[in-house]
Amino acid sequence: MGTENTSAAGESAVVLAGDYLNKLTGERIERECRMRLNEGCRKIVVDFSQTEIVNSIGISILLGVIDSASIAGATVVFSDVNEHTVELFEMLGVSKHAVVNPNQ
């Protein structure tokens, strides 16, 4: 079962970040992740394949997601992250708390 931006299979869920990670999309991701964690997911994959720009508010919300996942004993993976967003994650310390998979 999944929403338009999420798909779930067993203990993993994939959440689409969208083209612009800002406060609005960050809160959506946060909501969806919370739902999946409550459903018992143990691995949340946030898909950045369509994400062109991120801002600091969106990133700070992601850190909240990581905290929530950690409390629930789940892991968070950021997948298909473009080079620039990888740079921003490193600047703001996100990479220390989640797995960041750059796009190929």
Place this chain on the structure above:
Amino acid sequence: MRNERNTTVLSRQPPQDFFGRTAEIEALIEFAGTAQDRGCVRVSHGPGFGVSELLRQTYDRLFHACGAKIPIYFSIRRSDLTAERCARRLIYQFLVQAASYKLRQPRIIAYSPALEEIRNLVPAPDREWMGRLVEFLQNRESKSDEEIVVGSTFGAMLRAVNASPAIFFIDDLNEAQFLDDGASLISALDAAAQTAGVSLVIAELRRSHLGIYSSAHIQMPELSHFDAVRMIEANSRSLRIELKQPATDLIAIQLDCRPARIEALLRAAGEAKRSLMSFRDVETVSTDEVIGGRMARYFQNILHDAAPEPAAQKRITETLHDLYDSQSEGFTLEALNQRTDLGDSAPKALSILHLNEFLNISAGGVSGTHDRALVDHIDVRYRLEIAGGNRALVVGDTLTESLKRAPELLAKLYRRNSSAGLRELLASFDSRQVPAVLFDHSLFKSEFGGRSDAEILASLANGPDMLRLPHVVHSVNTESLYKPIAQLIERERSAVGLGFDANNYVNDEEVAWIAVELDSKTEATAELAEFWCDRLDAVAVACGFSRYKIWLVAADGFSDDAMDMLRSRGSYASSRKQLDLLREYMQLKPEAAARQHAEEYEIVVPMGENTELIAAHAVEEIAKRYDFDSKTINQIKTALVEACINASEHGHSPDGKIYQRFRFDQNKISMTVSNRGLRLTDRKPAAKPTDGRRGWGLALMRKLMDEVVIEDVEDGTSISMVKYCAPSS
């Protein structure tokens, strides 16, 4: 802590608001810093060029630099009445400014302390030599021989300088002529210029030659239009005048980019609390100024200096009015003398008028001025005082005529700015070899049509047929040599380069290149090209050029028929693209840089959902035009997004808009994001503590950009960011 270097001592503007004189300031600073212990630099300038502020800005720089030489600024004033009083005031200023410098206390200058106070203020090592000077001033008695008095006064000061080297900035040197025995002051300065321990900078009107020995000469050029606009914008901000384009351009061009005139107009607007948002605003203030404001008083004072007697002033006014008439061919000197009828006072009067550029007296006769404000003032005076016009009508007419003229002035400016820069290009011809194809449009079109600039340049580098350029020793606008051409083309669009072929300075190798930039929306036709070839042939004949080359330039080049005709006449023809490639090939600075004109873009977006993305995409498109690499573009976009979010979230903006300006220089992008609303200092601290994860926007900006400055502006906040980068290869 306030940056000391931004604190003004004598200058009237903060250094960041003083534009266009970097080269002159650097030259003067270098002179001040030389180990050479004597010398004089003469700074010659036109009326209203702002030389006083140049000297004061240089003074401030030296004051803050704490170098070995004490900077001393002194302006000669006719209110001193005698040369001796002027010299004594110079010593007093020397003492005050030296004390201020030694104690690092600029305020001492403003306090004008008494002599005894100065003696007690200074540190012990300087007390002896300064004390001797103080005693000298206190004990002075007037002597009958003015020259000895002035000479001895200077002598006392020069002995003091031995103890403490100084650099003197002597401003308004031409005022010395109004002092009793001003000649002795000039002599004393001349002697000082050749004295050990004295470095002198003298500011003199460019038509004046008072004969003071100088080892170097700086000719202060007119301020560029670009710098004049920046000056207007900065001064308007500090005077709180609302300003908008194209009013800014109009002010600059109407006042010939003269800082003194610009300052007068802006002060008048500030005092009257007028905005300068439209042509009407500008011309209303300008009309008041030329009729009865600071500018009018300045012109009146010079006319009074030339001829104190009212009837003589009237004759001068009438003569100038006729001279300034656009149809006037000028006068002979005899006619000028006859018309002004000044008798024995004529030489001095006409000299004053010539010096202040009310007219130009040369071997060829007498001609008028290009100073628009002066022309307007004389016209008004003539109509009021000589033609007996009704004042209200004259004021109204002056305003309406100015308004009608305004669009023409701006049109001239726009055409000038878009011109190909032929004079500067010809001046760069130094007998090197360049690809001949750049001077033949149809050949260029057939070989390189549709190819990128990079491809073309690569092909040119591989040695096609070459053309040897002449060695141009002097280039000038054609109009300067042949006035009738002005009826056909703007001044900047035609130039003559005089020089020699093959670096051989002999008669047979002497050559003139006559170039013109045609106005043609498409490829120039044979008819148009022939018209211009005939005109330029006439120029050559009139100027007596025995060997000359005609070079036509048209934006989109020339038709095949035109090229056939031009080849048959031995003329060259190029498109703008060929010109740009020629510059590139010769590694000249591109025309835009020659005008020091960065590319600027402005965007205003409403605050709202994701509007920062509009700005981000816009700056991405712009940056791509300048070939910046994708990493840099992404960094700039993110920083811009953060700045926009900052403006939206914290500003409480009354108009809900984010104002952005992007400026692209060769290796640098500057962005300013500003909003109206709460300033930083007005914002209350956060009501509840954050978890440390908000407020990252500023941190990101600082990491992504090379410079970030956040500052309060009058009505909000502004974030300025700079990224230095190299374009992608």
